[in-house]
Amino acid sequence: MSAGEKSKQIFERALKVLPGGVNSPVRAFRAVGGTPLVVESASGSRLTSVDGREYLDFVCSWGPLILGHAHPRVIEAVTEAAARGTTYGAPCLPEVELAERIVDAYPGLEQVRCVSSGTEATMSAVRLARGATGRNLVVKFAGSYHGHVDHLMVAAGSGLVTFGTPSSAGVPEDMVKNTLVAPLDDEAAIEQLFAEHGREIAAVILEPIPANNGLLLQRPEFLQTLRRLTSAHGALLIFDEVISGFRVGPGGAAAHYGITPDLACFGKVIGGGLPVGAFGGSKDLMHHLAPNGGVYQAGTLSGNPVAMTAGATTLRLLEESDGWARLESLGAYLEGKLGATLDAAGRPASLVRVGSIFWMCLQAGEPPRAADGIDGDGADFYKHLFHQLLDQGVAIAPSMYEVGFLSTAHTEADIDQLADTLGRALASVGESETA
Ligand SMILES: *Cc1c(COP(=O)(O)O)cnc(C)c1O
Numbered sequence: 001m002s003a004g005e006k007s008k009q010i011f012e013r014a015l016k017v018l019p020g021g022v023n024s025p026v027r028a029f030r031a032v033g034g035t036p037l038v039v040e041s042a043s044g045s046r047l048t049s050v051d052g053r054e055y056l057d058f059v060c061s062w063g064p065l066i067l068g069h070a071h072p073r074v075i076e077a078v079t080e081a082a083a084r085g086t087t088y089g090a091p092c093l094p095e096v097e098l099a100e101r102i103v104d105a106y107p108g109l110e111q112v113r114c115v116s117s118g119t120e121a122t123m124s125a126v127r128l129a130r131g132a133t134g135r136n137l138v139v140k141f142a143g144s145y146h147g148h149v150d151h152l153m154v155a156a157g158s159g160l161v162t163f164g165t166p167s168s169a170g171v172p173e174d175m176v177k178n179t180l181v182a183p184l185d186d187e188a189a190i191e192q193l194f195a196e197h198g199r200e201i202a203a204v205i206l207e208p209i210p211a212n213n214g215l216l217l218q219r220p221e222f223l224q225t226l227r228r229l230t231s232a233h234g235a236l237l238i239f240d241e242v243i244s245g246f247r248v249g250p251g252g253a254a255a256h257y258g259i260t261p262d263l264a265c266f267g268k269v270i271g272g273g274l275p276v277g278a279f280g281g282s283k284d285l286m287h288h289l290a291p292n293g294g295v296y297q298a299g300t301l302s303g304n305p306v307a308m309t310a311g312a313t314t315l316r317l318l319e320e321s322d323g324w325a326r327l328e329s330l331g332a333y334l335e336g337k338l339g340a341t342l343d344a345a346g347r348p349a350s351l352v353r354v355g356s357i358f359w360m361c362l363q364a365g366e367p368p369r370a371a372d373g374i375d376g377d378g379a380d381f382y383k384h385l386f387h388q389l390l391d392q393g394v395a396i397a398p399s400m401y402e403v404g405f406l407s408t409a410h411t412e413a414d415i416d417q418l419a420d421t422l423g424r425a426l427a428s429v430g431e432s433e434t435a
Contacts, residue, residue, distance in 0.1 A: 003035035004051025010038045026062075031399040032383045037390075042069035044409035047395060055395040056414055060405040062397075063243050063268040066323070066356070067314055068409020074272050074313050081309035087301055094308035101315045102270065102278060105250035108260040112280030113289060114303045118242035118267025119147025121277035122205065124297045125263045126152070128279070129203035129236045131295035132288045136178045137197055139204040143184060143371025145212035146205060146240050146265075150175045184216055185369035187225045198233035203263070205238040208253035211403045212243070214374050215352045215359035217367070220257050227259050236285075242267035242277070246315060247405075248355040249324045256354075272314030274307035323408045327356035330406050330415065334358060337419040345426035349378075356406035360396075374401070381429065388425035394418055 003011070014021035020028045022036070029036045037049045045068055047055045057069070067074060081094065095114055103109045115121050126138055126149070138151065146152040153168040154176045180197065182189050184206075194201065204226055210216040230237040239261035245252040246269040254260055262285060267277040280286065288295045301307075318324065335353045338360070342349045348364030361367045362378030382400035389396055394417065396404055406415075 006050040007038040029398045032386045044068045045414050057395045058404040064273050066269045068407040077313040078310050081306045092305045094305050095303035098308045098312040107254045109280045110283040111286040112278045115277040116275045117277045121265040121279040122146040123149040125265050125279040128295050133202045135202035137201045139180045141184045143213040144207050151179050154179045194229045201235040203236040203238050207240045209244040215403050236262040238263045240265045270311045272310035274310040276307045276311050331356045334415045341419045341423045359403045385425045392421045394421045
């Protein structure tokens with residue numbers, strides 16, 4: 001619909017050489033239909049397509065761009081770093097600086113290992129947990145996403161939820177036989193699981209702020225139960241903070257809820273828009289990693305100087321500018337505005353938010369806290385809203401299961417524009433229904 005001729009032409013070429021025309025499934029717009037925008041450039045809160053159209057962006061590359069697109073100070077730092085060489089395959093100062101920032105900010109962390117994606121971070125954290133405990137079982141939750149790791153692709157997946165497929169083809173049964181899937185928001189289920197398997201469980205991994213299948217905010221009591229049970233049974237608690245880390249605050253969900261995990265995984269924000277992930281824990285736990293210990297983990301481009309510089313600069317700028325306070329106030333403003341817009345439309349819907357992460361929940365009643373509480377019937381309605389917004393120059397996620405993000409580059413005026421556009425889109429849905 002909204003994609004212009006040039007976007008269509010380039011996407012035609014993409015379809016020939018890239019499966020689905022994309023390098024990550026959700027970008028293909030399958031949940032909403034139409035041709036994806038092909039982006040030419042981006043700055044602050046805006047994207048420009050190859051057709052020269054400007055879009056106010058609430059996807060923010062799915063989370064990393066907490067300072068907005070192409071922040072001048074980040075670009076300057078990255079440019080200078082690149083001029084000094086793009087990779088050394090040897091220790092460098094920027095990796096130490098990023099690691100120090102993460103370790104200083106996050107509860108309980110003493111050491112981190114940097115990798116190149118969130119997927120690598122969760123995959124390696126689980127291996128470390130198994131190596132450190134000498135146990136095999138891992139518990140994950142339905143509706144959580146931890147990247148495309150074989151043994152975590154169990155009844156979950158960011159794109160997969162969109163496609164409505166329970167799991168991925170190509171993952172042998174044997175790969176997932178040590179993965180247990182539990183429901184979120186259910187203390188009884190996890191108590192029972194530990195009663196049965198407690199001595200074999202290496203780790204429980206979860207998004208403490210589940211944000212890949214709607215925004216399923218958990219009750220603190222549920223998270224406290226996980227902390228208590230893992231400690232009592234000698235299992236490790238792994239927080240996958242790839243979205244929430246340095247997004248809801250420097251201490252991530254751990255500080256937000258006052259619960260310290262044994263291992264934490266990072267990605268997205270800590271890379272400042274470049275490919276970075278990291279996982280960390282106490283020195284004792286991290287000592288199991290090669291070269292000190294027997295858990296192998298490595299990466300040709302891990303600790304890449306350009307990427308580390310982007311991440312360290314982003315975290316420094318956030319800290320210097322009190323970015324998280326700004327994001328909280330923008331988030332509160334958005335919550336008020338969009339909440340009122342949804343109310344005024346007389347639709348059963350609500351706005352779920354934590355910090356600068358938000359989700360439009362298109363169903364009646366209290367927002368769900370577990371995956372099976374999401375009513376898929378909102379999909380057609382979302383599709384309509386998505387295209388109405390895109391036609392008006394406002395980009396939200398191309399799937400109702402995906403959350404939105406604010407950056408420090410967004411303004412109250414940007415949020416007003418989103419709310420006004422959404423209000424008109426909601427009204428037009430009503431008109432097309434009564435017509
Ligand atoms: C994005 C994400 C991942 C995977 O990170 P990639 O960099 O895409 O590999 C893992 N866990 C969570 C919670 C995520 O949101």
